[in-house]
């Protein structure tokens with residue numbers, strides 16, 4: 001579940017299958033290993049042509065799996081794909097306010113794939129913001145970005161006078177902490193591996209927080225490596241050895257569970273505090289060994305009392321089940337006393353100075369999930385998000401709720417403090433009303449100047465919108481324009497103004513500046529200005545290819561509504577339709593049906609570089625948010641578990657019929673593209689509707705639940721999605737034979753005998769979520785029965801296939817594959 005969604009730093013829940021390349025820094029990948037579709041006669045022909053081309057007289061070999069016709073296509077598509085892929089993303093932004101009250105300074109952290117190096121390049125661009133009047137704003141940009149090579153994360157201090165830069169080691173070397181002032185490096189500290197490993201910068205466990213007077217920074221890092229047994233020629237060496245000596249060697253010791261997909265080999269996340277003056281690092285004491293911690297913030301401090309930290313803790317029963325994309329892992333907010341530093345305590349008489357038995361308080365015992373803690377600016381309340389629907393139902397993601405704790409000044413009252421519901425889980429909303437909360441991140445400071453209104457981004461049907469939430473009254477307003485089908489995301493706040501970004505499937509992102517219009521009706525209370533910026537600059541070619549494209553969001557009525565369906569599950573679902581408007585003839589472009597994974601994820605109406613590339617080379621897109629997707633209320637979402645492979649398949653077929661009936665698609669030119677659960681749907685579709693699709697492309701598809709259940713990091717997912725609400729209770733690591741039969745019967749592999757559609761498989765060999773065996777088994781079985789198949793295995797990729805070269809090669813092959821079969 002990955003994505004290329006712009007400007008949504010830790011947004012795991014949206015579109016993540018195709019559109020969210022998160023940086024992965026590892027060595028070059030090798031060329032495709034498996035290519036099962038090139039007839040040898042064509043290969044010989046290609047080789048001879050290549051020979052004629054060669055002025056040097058050497059024989060050029062055609063890369064594995066290519067023929068000359070395809071090579072032409074490769075060459076032309078690859079140039080264009082590069083132009084799309086090189087458009088920058090905004091990962092984060094901050095505002096700095098000078099003391100003299102003049103204007104503000106914005107800093108944007110951007111990234112761009114460096115395909116040659118197979119890494120993401122990170123850089124910074126700044127802009128001076130001046131408000132000439134309430135309704136006009138001017139951003140003056142620095143002429144060039146500055147590269148931030150080797151930087152894992154940057155975090156400005158609350159006053160904006162210091163910048164923490166963390167560089168994680170690539171090997172066994174120390175983590176580097178740099179503290180920068182306005183014009184120079186002020187401090188640099190190297191934290192050895194014996195203290196802790198890499199600092200978490202994963203967008204989930206990640207948490208780096210400055211205290212109020214900027215003397216301490218709390219953060220989450222990997223625990224130091226446990227010692228491993230040492231052996232030498234006499235056998236086991238008692239007491240081990242810290243030094244490397246050539247006469248001894250290290251064994252492995254006991255295997256430790258990790259959090260699965262993307263966390264392979266990562267050690268337990270633990271809490272640390274560094275003193276910004278001395279560089280002294282202390283591990284936070286008192287936290288149970290088994291608790292994984294993250295998202296730390298400082299609790300409001302009281303003069304003369306200890307400082308406390310609030311963090312999220314995840315516990316587990318017998319094993320850690322995969323956590324990436326899985327909000328159904330129980331978690332709670334905890335408070336713990338921060339370590340004491342001598343310099344901090346000088347001259348202070350601490351009220352509770354004992355260092356023994358440091359207590360850890362669970363603040364959210366009444367609820368099964370609590371994360372993204374944010375204190376109000378006055379420290380009077382603590383707000384957090386909860387995925388309790390997800391935890392309680394077992395669905396890996398579901399509708400969120402927002403809560404508040406009025407923060408007691410007396411530490412002893414913390415554990416019993418009441419949790420107030422601010423936004424409850426929405427089961428089924430009336431048309432035009434909030435469908436529920438679906439958030440993948442909160443700003444570190446989400447507060448307007450009144451101190452009680454939070455600005456957040458959330459999914460609303462097929463779009464992302466910006467909401468203002470008054471956490472005292474519970475009033476929620478959709479403040480991004482309600483008449484816009486574009487997706488909007490808040491980047492940072494400038495006092496009571498908002499710096500945001502807005503985009504659509506056919507419009508590259510545009511920076512927006514939002515301000516409150518006085519004395520206006522509530523519905524029109526915010527106005528948005530366009531901010532010209534150099535950030536999303538793209539080539540003339542890209543601009544000209546995007547300009548004739550248009551998109552709409554279609555409502556698709558549910559087929560076969562019955563009394564057994566809830567109201568929410570009987571309401572229309574949605575699909576985003578992208579097409580070319582200026583057609584020379586009446587013939588429709590070929591259609592690609594695009595299916596997100598999860599299944600409890602969503603394709604939003606934002607710009608996706610890879611999908612825009614496919615649209616620009618002449619495909620219409622039908623991006624289906626089948627029932628079960630996020631953004632449509634809890635009843636619609638919960639209608640899918642237990643019915644995967646039938647209800648979702650039926651919704652996609654209904655959406656296809658809808659566009660055919662409207663004359664927007666030709667029934668003989670339809671292809672399907674999906675990853676993970678989207679690949680499950682795609683392979684189901686080519687089996688259940690074998691005459692419908694001329695080509696398919698699948699990325700790490702789930703093809704056989706009976707195989708997946710024994711190999712994935714989330715076997716519980718197979719139970720919940722195949723069996724519904726019973727699945728959670730019945731989960732066991734050793735599924736009985738009858739259940740394996742059920743899993744098989746609900747899987748695409750059970751329809752394999754009917755498949756005819758030429759299918760390309762893009763597989764990540766390091767995928768722990770849907771291990772490569774799932775795609776390979778299905779591809780080999782198709783090949784065995786004579787269906788055209790191409791398989792590309794990326795040896796160093798995980799589930800998302802996001803490493804720049806792999807992402808590029810995947811979409812280039814998808815483009816060429818579809819061109820071959822969809823004329």
Ligand SMILES: CC(=O)N[C@@H](C)C(=O)N[C@@H](C)C(=O)O
Nearest residue numbers: 001017325396597598676677
């Ligand atoms: C929860 C989860 O990871 N499910 C996978 C089977 C899946 O479909 N993943 C989605 C999110 C993806 O798009 O990769």
